[in-house]
Amino acid sequence: xxxxxxxxxxxxxxxxxxxxxxxxxxxxxxxxxxxxxxxxxxxxxxxxxxxxxxxxxxxxxxxxxxxxxxxxxxxxxxxxxxxxxxxxxxxxxxxxxxxxxxxxxxxxxxxxxxxxxxxxxxxxxxxxxxxxxxxxxxxxxxxxxxxxxxxxxxxxxxxxxxxxxxxxxxxxxxxxxxxxxxxxxxxxxxxxxxxxxxxxxxxxxxxxxxxxxxxxxxxxxxxxxxxxxxxxxxxxxxxxxxxxxxxxxxxxxxxxxxxxxxxxxxxxxxxxxxxxxxxxxxxxxxxxxxxxxxxxxxxxxxxxxxxxxxxxxx
Amino acid sequence: xxxxxxxxxxxxxxxxxxxxxxxxxxxxxxxxxxxxxxxxxxxxxxxxxxxxxxxxxxxxxxxxxxxxxxxxxxxxxxxxxxxxxxxxxxxxxxxxxxxxxxxxxxxxxxxxxxxxxxxxxxxxxxxxxxxxxxxxxxxxxxxxxxxxxxxxxxxxxxxxxxxxxxxxxxxxxxxxxxxxxxxxxxxxxxxxxxxxxxxxxxxxxxxxxxxxxxxxxxxxxxxxxxxxxxxxxxxxxxxxxxxxxxxxxxxxxxxxxxxxxxxxxxxxxxxxxxxxxxxxxxxxxxxxxxxxxxxxx
Numbered sequence: 001x002x003x004x005x006x007x008x009x010x011x012x013x014x015x016x017x018x019x020x021x022x023x024x025x026x027x028x029x030x031x032x033x034x035x036x037x038x039x040x041x042x043x044x045x046x047x048x049x050x051x052x053x054x055x056x057x058x059x060x061x062x063x064x065x066x067x068x069x070x071x072x073x074x075x076x077x078x079x080x081x082x083x084x085x086x087x088x089x090x091x092x093x094x095x096x097x098x099x100x101x102x103x104x105x106x107x108x109x110x111x112x113x114x115x116x117x118x119x120x121x122x123x124x125x126x127x128x129x130x131x132x133x134x135x136x137x138x139x140x141x142x143x144x145x146x147x148x149x150x151x152x153x154x155x156x157x158x159x160x161x162x163x164x165x166x167x168x169x170x171x172x173x174x175x176x177x178x179x180x181x182x183x184x185x186x187x188x189x190x191x192x193x194x195x196x197x198x199x200x201x202x203x204x205x206x207x208x209x210x211x212x213x214x215x216x217x218x219x220x221x222x223x224x225x226x227x228x229x230x231x232x233x234x235x236x237x238x239x240x241x242x243x244x245x246x247x248x249x250x251x252x253x254x255x256x257x258x259x260x261x262x263x264x265x266x267x268x269x270x271x272x273x274x275x276x277x278x279x280x281x282x283x284x285x286x287x288x289x290x291x292x293x294x295x296x297x298x299x300x301x302x303x304x305x306x307x308x309x310x311x312x313x314x
Numbered sequence: 315x316x317x318x319x320x321x322x323x324x325x326x327x328x329x330x331x332x333x334x335x336x337x338x339x340x341x342x343x344x345x346x347x348x349x350x351x352x353x354x355x356x357x358x359x360x361x362x363x364x365x366x367x368x369x370x371x372x373x374x375x376x377x378x379x380x381x382x383x384x385x386x387x388x389x390x391x392x393x394x395x396x397x398x399x400x401x402x403x404x405x406x407x408x409x410x411x412x413x414x415x416x417x418x419x420x421x422x423x424x425x426x427x428x429x430x431x432x433x434x435x436x437x438x439x440x441x442x443x444x445x446x447x448x449x450x451x452x453x454x455x456x457x458x459x460x461x462x463x464x465x466x467x468x469x470x471x472x473x474x475x476x477x478x479x480x481x482x483x484x485x486x487x488x489x490x491x492x493x494x495x496x497x498x499x500x501x502x503x504x505x506x507x508x509x510x511x512x513x514x515x516x517x518x519x520x521x522x523x524x525x526x527x528x529x530x531x532x533x534x535x536x537x538x539x540x541x542x543x544x545x546x547x548x549x550x551x552x553x554x555x556x557x558x559x560x561x562x563x564x565x566x567x568x569x570x571x572x573x574x575x576x577x578x579x580x581x582x583x584x585x586x587x588x589x590x591x592x593x594x595x596x597x598x599x600x601x602x603x604x605x606x607x608x609x610x611x
Contacts, residue, residue: 007434007435007436009429009433009512010429010433010434010435010438011435011493013425013426013428013429013433014421014426014429014430014441016426016481016482017422017425017426017487020478020479020481020482021423021448021482021484023463024456024460024463024480024482025448025456025482026476027459027463028456028457028458028459028460029448029451029455029456031459032455032456032458032459035458038323039553043462052511061590083608089353092349093349093350093353095351096346096350096413097350099346100343100346100347100350103347103531107354108356109348109597110354110358111353111354111357112359112597112601113357113358113361113593115604116537116589116590116592116593116600117542117589118558118559118562118585118586118589119541120541120543120559120562120563120586121559121562121582121586122360122364122582122584122586124566124578124579125360125361125363125364125582126360128363128364128575128578128579129360129363129575131573131575133375133376133573133575135361137323143374143379145377146375146376146377146378146380147378149340149363149380152380154377184356184357184360187357189604191333192601192604192605196605216342241452245391245452245454247544248543248544251563252475252542255563255567256447256563258566265329266355271454274454274457274458275454275457275544275548276549277458277460278458283458283462285602286458287455287458290452290455290458291453291455293452293454294451294455295456297452
């Protein structure tokens with residue numbers, strides 16, 4: 001009796017959410033699939049009365065497109081480099097934080113700070129730190145005013161300065177800068193999750209290990225990591241998902257050229273490719289690329305889940 | 315005699331063992347703190363560099379041997395950044411969009427979560443599962459169609475386009491529903507017997523009890539407006555409705571080469587400051603909200 005009375009009321013309460021979701025979430029899913037499977041679909045041309053054939057032409061074109069492959073390569077490199085580095089660093093920091101009492105709260109706050117930032121704004125700071133003011137063409141009368149603080153530090157330790165992001169810089173130098181920035185940016189979330197996990201581990205395990213005289217490295221490998229594995233799996237999966245959607249951090253450092261001035265677009269990513277296709281009114285191609293991105297994320301997540309099913313200790 | 319010696323020797327050995335393990339413990343502590351402090355300095359360095367660079371003169375910034383504290387403190391860089399970047403207008407826009415979308419989003423989230431947590435209706439579980447499934451899909455997939463939708467609605471370059479498409483977050487509904495479910499149903503039934511309306515019950519009982527979650531949602535939503543970049547660039551690029559991140563990127567397009575970095579860093583500091591101020595006051599809620607969401611912005 002109560003439930004039949006509630007029926008219309010529930011739908012009334014849900015109406016705003018459902019209407020908005022239908023327009024901005026459900027319809028886009030259907031429409032993206034539709035556009036992806038219409039060869040060379042363009043919204044502008046459809047308005048003009050063009051008719052498109054059904055087929056997988058968009059997918060074939062996207063996969064054969066060199067720019068797309070470059071985007072895929074850059075995205076994958078960034079993912080494969082940043083996820084392990086940031087996870088291991090975050091684990092070490094979280095374990096260290098968990099083992100201290102004095103200053104723990106303070107340091108925890110410090111390590112969280114990069115999260116509370118705007119990735120475009122702080123990207124500009126990183127660009128300033130790596131940037132060389134002056135010329136790098138190497139002729140005698142063209143002087144370097146400042147090589148940037150990172151190069152200053154390298155020179156202080158006896159190294160030579162590197163052209164990180166300026167005209168003439170190499171692809172791998174650019175990638176290095178991006179990896180540093182992305183890891184810096186990714187640490188806070190991972191530390192927060194892992195520290196939360198560590199604090200919920202039962203102290204008895206450690207007491208037992210202490211009685212047995214187990215070494216610290218062994219405790220980390222045999223107790224901490226296995227008991228922390230659900231959280232580790234979580235940060236790795238979210239790290240991969242975020243990594244494949246990398247875009248704004250590159251704009252933060254390189255601007256909308258997505259690369260040094262003489263090699264614009266060199267660091268473009270999958271998401272960047274989708275937006276470029278959208279900007280040039282090639283919605284079919286953009287949709288196909290978005291579905292490929294979704295597929296990659298899905299596969300990587302499933303692999304991660306499969307691996308963690310074997311390794312994760314609940 | 316021999317026995318006594320043995321006892322003394324034994325005690326000596328014990329002490330030795332104790333001191334070595336103590337030394338090991340101290341060394342371990344020193345190592346741990348050293349590692350943490352070095353990492354903390356690396357984490358903090360970009361912020362430090364941003365602030366001191368923003369206070370330097372251009373000439374001082376360009377010196378080949380860097381200074382780690384400005385010789386002449388140039389607060390005027392901030393004034394210049396504010397005017398060059400037209401930050402005033404951008405601040406107002408961003409706060410407006412953030413506030414309106416937060417308030418509307420909270421209302422929708424609360425009533426939806428209430429329906430899912432307290433009311434019984436046909437298809438509830440299927441609908442909820444369907445909503446959760448959409449969370450897996452990357453946002454870029456929606457953007458392609460939404461761009462067309464808002465264009466044909468004539469919403470381009472309005473505040474509406476920055477607010478409406480993102481009002482419903484399945485994740486927030488999920489979060490709040492979980493929170494509502496923890497409140498015993500008896501309270502609701504008792505209120506019904508007393509003839510209390512749903513809205514009054516929500517307002518008097520459920521919202522106060524779920525306040526921490528609502529604060530977390532508010533913070534995530536506001537920082538979302540502050541950090542949003544891609545969508546505003548697509549649909550509100552007329553300069554009048556731009557949000558802060560776009561304005562910052564557009565006003566300072568050059569990142570490499572010979573740029574007036576002190577002014578640029580001042581602008582970056584101005585844009586970053588509100589986030590830090592909010593963080594200082596609401597640290598607990600933010601860290602709690604983030605650990606549950608894992609979503610930036």
